[in-house]
Amino acid sequence: MLTGAVVAIAVTMLLALVRALLGPSVYDRVLAVNMFGTKTVLLLAIVAFVAGRDDYLDLALAYALINFIGVLAVLEFFHQRKFGHVPQVANGSDLQPPENEATPSEREP
Amino acid sequence: MTSLLTVFLLVLALITALGVVRARNLFAAVMLMGIFSLLMAAVFLLLDAPDVALTEAAVGAGISTVLLLSAMALTAEEELAGGIHPTPALAVVLVTAAVIFYGMFEKPLVGDPEAPVNTHLAPQFFELTREQMEIPNVVTAVLASFRGYDTLGEVIVVLTAAIGVLFLIGPDAPQGSRAPSGGNLAGGGLKHHQPLRIVGKIAIPFILLFAFYVQYHGEYSPGGGFQAGALLAAGIILFGLLEGREAAAAVIPTRVLKAMAAGGALVFGGVGVVTLLMGGQFLEYRVLLDHPVSAQQLGIVVIEVGVGVTVSGVLLLIYHAFAARGRG
Numbered sequence: 001m002l003t004g005a006v007v008a009i010a011v012t013m014l015l016a017l018v019r020a021l022l023g024p025s026v027y028d029r030v031l032a033v034n035m036f037g038t039k040t041v042l043l044l045a046i047v048a049f050v051a052g053r054d055d056y057l058d059l060a061l062a063y064a065l066i067n068f069i070g071v072l073a074v075l076e077f078f079h080q081r082k083f084g085h086v087p088q089v090a091n092g093s094d095l096q097p098p099e100n101e102a103t104p105s106e107r108e109p
Numbered sequence: 110m111t112s113l114l115t116v117f118l119l120v121l122a123l124i125t126a127l128g129v130v131r132a133r134n135l136f137a138a139v140m141l142m143g144i145f146s147l148l149m150a151a152v153f154l155l156l157d158a159p160d161v162a163l164t165e166a167a168v169g170a171g172i173s174t175v176l177l178l179s180a181m182a183l184t185a186e187e188e189l190a191g192g193i194h195p196t197p198a199l200a201v202v203l204v205t206a207a208v209i210f211y212g213m214f215e216k217p218l219v220g221d222p223e224a225p226v227n228t229h230l231a232p233q234f235f236e237l238t239r240e241q242m243e244i245p246n247v248v249t250a251v252l253a254s255f256r257g258y259d260t261l262g263e264v265i266v267v268l269t270a271a272i273g274v275l276f277l278i279g280p281d282a283p284q285g286s287r288a289p290s291g292g293n294l295a296g297g298g299l300k301h302h303q304p305l306r307i308v309g310k311i312a313i314p315f316i317l318l319f320a321f322y323v324q325y326h327g328e329y330s331p332g333g334g335f336q337a338g339a340l341l342a343a344g345i346i347l348f349g350l351l352e353g354r355e356a357a358a359a360v361i362p363t364r365v366l367k368a369m370a371a372g373g374a375l376v377f378g379g380v381g382v383v384t385l386l387m388g389g390q391f392l393e394y395r396v397l398l399d400h401p402v403s404a405q406q407l408g409i410v411v412i413e414v415g416v417g418v419t420v421s422g423v424l425l426l427i428y429h430a431f432a433a434r435g436r437g
Contacts, residue, residue, distance in 0.1 A: 003110060010117055017121055020137075020144055021128045029140040037170065040147040044162075047154055050110075055330040056159055058323070059150070062166045062336075065316050066343045069171030070143055072305065072350045077178045 005046055013039045030074050037067040115155045122148040133188045139177045146173065156219070159331035160248045163323070167339035172424055175346055179431035241395075242405040244328040252333065253409040257392040260412070261381070264374050264419050271370050271423040279430045309351045316344035324417050328406070334413040338420025345421075346428050354432045363429055366422045373419030377412045384408075 013036060020032035041063045048056030125145045132138040146169025153162035217224035238250040252260050317340075324337035349357030361369075381392040389396035394408025 006110065006114060010114070013121065017125060017144060020140055021124070023134075023137060026136065029137055033140045033143045036144050036147055040151055043151055044154055047111075047151075053159075056154060058331055059154060059159060059163050059166055062163060062319065062323075062340065063147075063150075063170055065312060065319055066167070066171040066340065066347070068312075069343055069347050069350065070174035072309070072347065073171075073175040073178050074140075075302075075305070076350050077182060080182065 002046060002050060006043070009039050009043050009046070013043075026074075026078065030071060034068070034071050037063060037070075041067070111155055115152055118148050118152050118155070122152070133190070135181050135184075135186055135188060139174060139181060142177065143169070143174050146170065160246075160252075160333065160336070163331045163336045164339070167323075167336045167343065171343045172339060172346065172428075175350070176427060176431060179428070183431075183434060241402065242409070243402050244406065244409070246328055246330065248331075249328050249333050249409065249413070253412055254392075254394060254405060257381075257412070260416065261374075261377050261392070264377055264416055267423050268370055268374050268419060271426045274427050274430050278434050279426075306351050309347055313344050313348055316340060316347065320344060324413065325410075327413055328409065334416025334418075335420055337413075338417040338422075339424060341417070341421040342424035342428070345425055349428065349432070354429065357425075358429060361425065363426070366426045366429070369418050369422030370426055371419075371422075373415040373417070373422065376415035376418070380408060380412055380415070 016032045016035040016039065020029050020036070023029055041060045044060040044063065045057060048054065048060065122145060125141050125148060129138050129141045129145065132141060146165055150162045150165040150169060153159075153165060221227065234247055234251055234255060237255070238244065238247045242250050242254065244250055320337045320340035320343075323332035323340060324334065327333035327337070345357055345361060348360065380394070384393050384396055385391055387396045392408075392412075394405045395401045396404065397407055398404035
């Protein structure tokens with residue numbers, strides 16, 4: 001039963017990792033990371049149960065509490081970038097690359 | 110099952126690390142770094158190191174992503190093609206890896222009862238912790254008491270990192286070094302996203318409460334000053350993301366943060382000076398009170414508070430330094 005749960009979580013982690021690696025859009029990667037975080041919380045909880053160590057649940061709790069800060073930071077980042085102008089480095093040279101034609105969806109719409 | 114799972118997670122970590130190196134899109138690299146941190150936390154827990162895993166959880170899950178994105182806001186989103194010739198660096202890395210692999214064959218297996226660490230050091234720590242401190246979490250005892258010098262050094266390193274960042278990009282940095290930038294994390298926050306604000310505001314008190322639990326329960330369960338400081342900073346950074354950096358700076362002003370970063374290290378070092386004045390060695394907590402066990406516990410609690418205050422102050426200072434950059 002627990003082994004089945006661990007295998008299911010492991011497979012889900014693998015799939016989420018594949019999505020994070022392949023992309024192609026920003027949303028795919030954000031969701032993949034979020035999903036991966038959730039699976040980690042579940043995995044930690046199961047490990048705590050198998051090991052019989054209640055204090056391990058503290059870790060799962062810590063993740064569950066602050067996992068979404070990263071996602072919020074991503075939202076804020078694209079929210080600001082959408083309205084901000086193109087970032088420049090101090091010497092004035094424009095580092096923004098030309099639009100990547102292979103993956104146009106990388107850009108925030 | 111545990112070792113199989115550990116191997117599986119390490120393979121995933123390897124794939125993720127290769128993905129980070131290969132990714133030309135920096136945003137994708139930041140996201141993959143987040144996954145890498147999650148994987149490592151799970152591996153640490155499977156290797157029976159919950160204190161380390163909690164540190165990884167507290168720092169990796171939220172703060173490092175926020176800081177990496179803040180840094181990314183100051184630069185371009187794509188890595189520039191060319192310009193870097195990786196061959197010499199690659200050769201150095203390969204040779205180092207070969208040496209490490211060679212050394213690994215000489216190492217005892219994980220959990221080997223005949224390993225030197227399990228025959229000399231660990232039993233001694235367990236024995237002395239039971240005798241002298243009577244606290245269940247031996248990791249806290251090692252960190253705060255047996256290896257107090259090392260921990261004091263770590264706290265000073267953390268403080269030095271904050272001083273370095275503030276010199277480079279802090280609000281008081283030379284004007285010429287400030288780059289104008291549009292996309293940073295300094296703006297008004299996600300004020301216009303009601304669901305996020307409401308959910309976030311429900312979460313913040315629990316994060317702060319959990320931080321204090323990790324701080325003051327560190328002798329009995331995984332955790333301590335480092336983890337608590339990171340969690341506390343995560344709570345305040347969450348508030349900053351939701352309400353804007355200025356709101357977070359109004360809660361704890363930068364000068365208070367500076368005092369926290371330096372004051373925590375001062376408390377830690379001060380305990381050492383007090384023990385010297387009371388006739389003991391540096392950081393020998395035994396002399397603090399008449400009862401040696403209570404004295405050890407008092408010393409550990411006080412220096413853990415110092416560690417927590419420094420770590421939270423430093424992390425928030427770095428967050429403010431990055432988020433405020435480009436506003437001037």
